[in-house]
Amino acid sequence: MREYLTRFAAEFGVTGMTFRDMMPSTRRALAVAEYARDQGKLRPFRAAAMEAAWRHGQDVADPEVLAHCARAAGLDPVAAVEAFDEPEYLARVMTSGAEARRNGVTGIPTVVVGGRRVVGCQPY
Numbered sequence: 001m002r003e004y005l006t007r008f009a010a011e012f013g014v015t016g017m018t019f020r021d022m023m024p025s026t027r028r029a030l031a032v033a034e035y036a037r038d039q040g041k042l043r044p045f046r047a048a049a050m051e052a053a054w055r056h057g058q059d060v061a062d063p064e065v066l067a068h069c070a071r072a073a074g075l076d077p078v079a080a081v082e083a084f085d086e087p088e089y090l091a092r093v094m095t096s097g098a099e100a101r102r103n104g105v106t107g108i109p110t111v112v113v114g115g116r117r118v119v120g121c122q123p124y
Helices: 002-010 027-038 042-055 063-072 077-083 087-102
Strands: 110-113 116-119
Touching (some): 027 042, 027 087
16 A cells, blocks of 8 residues: 555555554644635644654644744644643534535545535546
8 A cells, every 4th residue: 555655656656655554533734724725824733743744754633743833833832732632623623624515525536516416636
């Protein structure tokens, strides 16, 4: 699987990926992403979190990793780490997940084209 993902990512110009033996939970990172959205910093936070997870193989559930990603995105790292336990942000994450399940989403990304679901990153 790792070889396939490495080749597939290279087709998009993504190289130097690092894989973890186990995928970490993304709930905390998603809650911090909601905080970043409120601060107008979603895109830079998302880029930093993706870089940490996929290029460096870091655990995006780790508060230190999230603080580093927040700092890289121009966010207050202490406030960002506190946000991952905030009921408001966790509720947004849970609501988004529930909505996705109701709409038949079984994987990320999912794109609906002409009534058909395309699940997962696909080659051009």
